Amino acid sequence: YHMQVEEEDVQALLNCRDDHNIKDFDTFSFCPRTVPYRHMPCYVLKMFADLDFIRRWKIRKNVLARFILYVKKGYRDAPYHNWMHAFSVAHFAYLLMKNLNLVRDGYMSSLQALVFLVSCLCHDIDHRGTNNSFQTKCGTILASLYSSEGSVMERHHLAQSMCILNTEGCNIFENLSSEEYSEALDLLRNNILATDLASHFRSVDEQREVTKEGYDKNNPKNRKILHAMFMTCCDLNDQTKNWRVSKQTAEQIYDEFFSQGDLEKSMGTAPIEMMDRERASIPDLQVQFITNLVLPLFTNLATLFPSMQSIVHIIERNREIWRIATAVFQKYSEKGMTGMDILLNAH
Numbered sequence: 160y161h162m163q164v165e166e167e168d169v170q171a172l173l174n175c176r177d178d179h180n181i182k183d184f185d186t187f188s189f190c191p192r193t194v195p196y197r198h199m200p201c202y203v204l205k206m207f208a209d210l211d212f213i214r215r216w217k218i219r220k221n222v223l224a225r226f227i228l229y230v231k232k233g234y235r236d237a238p239y240h241n242w243m244h245a246f247s248v249a250h251f252a253y254l255l256m257k258n259l260n261l262v263r264d265g266y267m268s269s270l271q272a273l274v275f276l277v278s279c280l281c282h283d284i285d286h287r288g289t290n291n292s293f294q295t296k297c298g299t300i301l302a303s304l305y306s307s308e309g310s311v312m313e314r315h316h317l318a319q320s321m322c323i324l325n326t327e328g329c330n331i332f333e334n335l336s337s338e339e340y341s342e343a344l345d346l347l348r349n350n351i352l353a354t355d356l357a358s359h360f361r362s363v364d365e366q367r368e369v370t371k372e373g374y375d376k377n378n379p380k381n382r383k384i385l386h387a388m389f390m391t392c393c394d395l396n397d398q399t400k401n402w403r404v405s406k407q408t409a410e411q412i413y414d415e416f417f418s419q420g421d422l423e424k425s426m427g428t429a430p431i432e433m434m435d436r437e438r439a440s441i442p443d444l445q446v447q448f449i450t451n452l453v454l455p456l457f458t459n460l461a462t463l464f465p466s467m468q469s470i471v472h473i474i475e476r477n478r479e480i481w482r483i484a485t486a487v488f489q490k491y492s493e494k495g496m497t498g499m500d501i502l503l504n505a506h
């Protein structure tokens with residue numbers, strides 16, 4: 160694995176002051192994107208310690224510190240799919256485990272909990288800001304490697320994660336037994352592949368089934384579906400925060416989408432409307448995305464975990480603001496203005 164992390168950075172992380180105890184860090188209203196960028200690795204360490212993973216799985220602290228820095232370094236500075244996104248996704252996993260007591264109430268084994276947090280940290284490693292259809296459409300290296308199996312980007316994120324685990328001094332699973340180790344890698348694979356949109360759409364019917372019938376803790380299929388739902392909810396955690404966060408996220412995502420669209424145009428292929436800056440209406444697309452994907456998912460989660468209902472209301476309120484923005488957009492786009500700056504003051 161060609162990436163390098165300086166040992167002095169590992170030492171600095173090991174000595175990081177965890178006295179910057181941010182209030183409400185373990186509540187759903189906390190926005191992980193407000194953590195100073197340079198403190199994020201320290202907060203990842205804090206989450207591992209707080210969930211008792213370091214003791215339970217005999218993780219050497221300097222190995223964990225080095226692993227975190229390699230994962231951080233594995234992310235590119237794409238507008239959205241960057242280390243801050245990974246940190247926010249991992250933070251939501253931490254919130255779910257702490258607030259829903261997933262291990263205590265038997266929804267997750269202690270090993271599944273460890274791998275859940277690690278999967279979130281690693282789930283988008285080395286993302287290039289382009290999606291799976293771009294890989295196949297433009298015949299990228301990653302497509303040549305993985306397009307026959309599908310989930311091209313997700314298989315690459317998994318491969319990169321394995322490389323880091325196999326890097327000297329980074330194997331946080333080193334003290335697991337051999338059967339725990341192989342189960343951990345299996346869980347890592349399932350979790351990261353679950354963050355492919357296509358596999359989410361394939362599992363929607365099963366998710367509705369499990370939600371309607373009620374969750375059966377002894378049914379391994381139910382477990383797999385629930386863990387896939389957890390991964391997708393974490394990946395969409397920005398939608399559960401205040402309007403400013405969901406607007407900023409939309410700006411970052413469409414920055415990526417429109418750049419992909421520009422790239423596709425320069426390669427002579429026409430981008431889909433969502434990626435064409437000449438045609439896309441961000442508020443419309445956001446209302447659709449929230450309605451068709453985000454709300455059904457979190458509504459299912461709130462059916463299984465009623466304490467999540469308050470988060471569903473936050474998502475609905477954000478959608479209302481996008482609806483208002485749609486109207487504003489229509490009005491101002493007639494005048495040739497983009498409504499995006501209007502949204503600056505929308506609360």
Ligand SMILES: Cc1nc2ccc(C(=O)NCC(C)C)cc2n2c(-c3cc(OC(C)(C)C)ccc3Cl)nnc12
Nearest residue numbers: 353354355356359391394395408409412444445448452
């Ligand atoms: C705010 C927000 N808007 C989005 C608007 C559109 C799309 C998109 O790809 N639409 C394609 C059509 C076919 C549906 C994704 C969006 N999106 C994601 C996202 C979620 C992902 O996958 C899971 C987590 C499994 C859902 C994977 C990648 C991404 Cl970028 N995260 N936040 C957003």
Ligand SMILES: [Mg+2]
Nearest residue numbers: 282283354355
């Ligand atoms: Mg992804």
Ligand SMILES: [Zn+2]
Nearest residue numbers: 244282283394
């Ligand atoms: Zn992601």
